[in-house]
Amino acid sequence: MSEPCKWTRRLVLQRGLQLGAMGVATPLAINLAAVGEAAAFDATDYKALVCIFMYGGNDYANTVVPYDPTNYALYHQIRAGTGGEAAAGIALARADLAATALAPSGGPVLTDNLQYALAPELIGLKSLFDTGKLAVQLNVGPLIKPTTLAQYNSTNKVTNPLPPKLFSHNDQQSVWQSNGSEGSTIGWGGRLGDIALSSNSGNALLTCISASGNAVFVAGRDALQYQISPGGAIRIRGIDPTQTNWAALRSALNALITRDSTHLFEKEYAVVTRRSIEFESVVNDALSGVNLSAPTNALFGTGNPLAAQMKIVARLIGARSALNLKRQVFFVSIGGFDNHNLLMQDHPKLMQRLNEAMSAFYAATAELGVANQVTTFTASDFGRTLSSNADGSDHGWGGHHFVMGGAVNGGRFYGTAPHVSIQTDDQVGQGRLLPSTSIDQFAATLARWFGCSVGELPGILPNVGNFPNTSLGFV
């Protein structure tokens, strides 16, 4: 991946600011006025962007399902190998889709007059669609530039470049999150954090947060990923006076685990530990003042790891004023989507969890009074094949994704619907969708809502200039 933009004075200043916030000596003499002057934007309102990553590659065709009789018949024939409308092979029963059939309130007539239903478990998302809080972006995926099937098949990859390592899990996870294959260290969520850092001068470290494991999406050039557990920040008992009486023990442990070193691995390990210690009380103190109502808490259910992550994100958003934060980017995830086998058994359970977590999260943001200031979107390694391998589907490329929030122009579809086909030129074989909308366009739309200027987009999304439209209109 090429370096999208230069090391600007503004970024240097932000770097100094953030290091200062971490309690590490700053390499530059800076003052807040200088930072303010150089900042990309000094937000006075609050906005948060939340990425839900579905690890493994979500089966698009059983998530947003062809529902009108003609297109359903094509879907059923490809996925079950037979006619009819009963559940068979990896085709859902048409009758089971009636309750989640979508009636758009606007937008274009779709390809082949397609009508869609959501997976039967996505009943909460159907309600959000109906009330205009949820939009569906059709067939989005990584592209370097607009690409036709002929260009995909061309051997001239200089003229017709493709994203690196299509269909490979780890690489496409990285491409979705960072525009680069595995080994990338800067994600577009992190780059959004970079330009928003100066708005969060109180606690710049808390700009980019993962409630899942380490994810490149929330790593910026300057913005660091802060990791939070669903239970809040983890306190080290051995240095906590309320749990460890003996001051000498606390002091010894603290000295050992925070010791600086010339060895870079030791040094960086201690840096993470110091951050953990320093921000634990800041975060937990702020969270202690945020309590969702019992009915809202109950919506998150139990035993749903995605919902647990989204609940702590909601609570952190609830603590935004206490933490003096104006812009935040969050990352949550749910695994298990690599449904090569047992798709009909496993995918509905995942849809149920997604539905529960997203519905509860929207309700929580509404209760906190920030529904219009929080935009949530889904992402995944890739879509899967439309065709069946007996009881599952294989790695694909483009897929359909959701955008949710009070600011979303929901209740309709965006982008171009693919034909329900394993033959047409909007797929590259077995119904692996050739994306008609690029991640760069999808991300640019979200970035502009977040406060990013058009001029700043190429620094975040290096290929965005290859596409005509950087505001798709869904938010």
Add this chain to the structure above:
Amino acid sequence: MQAQFSAPDADIASLKTEGYVPWLNAQFAAVPGQTGVAWLDSRGHNSITSEQRYFWPQFGDFMIWNQLLTGPDQLRKRVAFALSQFFVVSLSPIDGFYPPYVIGAYWDVLTANAFGNFRTLLEKLTLNAGMGFFLNTKGNLKEDANGRQPDENYAREVMQLFSIGLYELNADGTHRLDANNQPIETYGQSDITNLARVFTGYDWDYLSNGGNFTDVAWHDYDVPNTRFATNPMKFTAGNHSSLAVSFLGTNIPANTAGPEALRIALDALFNHANTGPFFARQMIQRLVTSNPSPEYVGRVAAAFANNGANVRGDLKAVWTAILTDDEARAMPVASDTLTGKLREPVVRFVQWARTAGVSSADGDYEIYDLSGSDSALGQSALRSPSVFNFYRPGYVPPNTGIATAGKQAPEFQLLNETTTAGYINFMQWVTRGGYNDFKPTYAALLPIAHDVPAVIAWLNLRLTANQLSADSLMVIQNLAAAFGVTTASTDSQKLDLLATVAWLMLCSPEYLVQK
């Protein structure tokens, strides 16, 4: 430390007197310990009762912790654990009958072949029941007239992860570059679609080698015994694709018999120029250093290509080349700020337990999945979240000096504000109290617990290979002295001291980075 989880006195002594190669050869020749499946049998986990324990996965965790924490065959298990992070199968998604046996039989393939040949190991894993479940070769059917296609999962991952990798490599593991200085991809989608046909026609074998079913009153279906987990998957010609296969320049004619097609395909992967350096570099990363020089990778890859007796894929030669290389054996120097690797949480835990000495009153080894990050290790053996292992070999921790230096640090993928705190808390608890039936004894240290310098020296050698700085040793020394333990102290008081000293060392970055 590179070769084993811990350093027992006998091994330190024999290394000193015999030297590295004779010591390794003695380890290679040693009789393997009890297998995972044999241990499960010995605990009665194959029982068929109305309690339906055959559905319980946690015995798989108990099995692997027992395997890692006990037995003298440490080198075999240490490299098998490294192999389990290359040829990944995870217990987590395995359900149905006897998940512990499915993962146990997979683990036993690794230990049984750890000192054998890569080609044999690759084939045994390809046909292993656990691998079949994990990557969907189990039940994989040929294409049909309605558009059904073979499952591509194993075909893809056996190339991307288990043999050749994504990009063409030089013999030293560096990327080959094209005329535009770009890496050259090893395969495309067509190679995968073709190779997928080879892996059709396989399924679990419930009936060979004494396999049978028991009619039980509490199900309306019969319950198998555990043989399907240890049997290689069986081949059914009628479910196998008869189409021709063309991948990576290898052509398998239409209607080639399934086993022969498998032989040709696995030979092609085994003999590919990438396989040696691709495997070598990752094994070096698992055992010795995150950033081996190309020369080091090249030397190990050369041993993979030829063990000196014109045998390719001899794993003994690979381990010997990795562990006796000058780059592995060089003493760390202060000016080198990037040598070594971050010890992974599982290795820390096992090293501590084997060093402290552990006992189990009832032999259960009731240690569960320790993957939780806020109050456990944040990593658990044979519990990788996906086939991509706990961390990627090319992981670069963002916003660090390591990234600035252009270096990799795979194990840092597990490190964040939650896991660093969770690990410290977990180890504080476990170093003193153990975990359920499993208790630390500190048997070698109890008699000298009153002698603080001796205790610290003993643990510093065995846990850190004397890598703690003088400052850190002084901090620990001062605190340990304040315990005031004497020969007259109770065992409980002595254990408080010993556990605290061990815990403080285990939390120190100077220990956490193996140099």
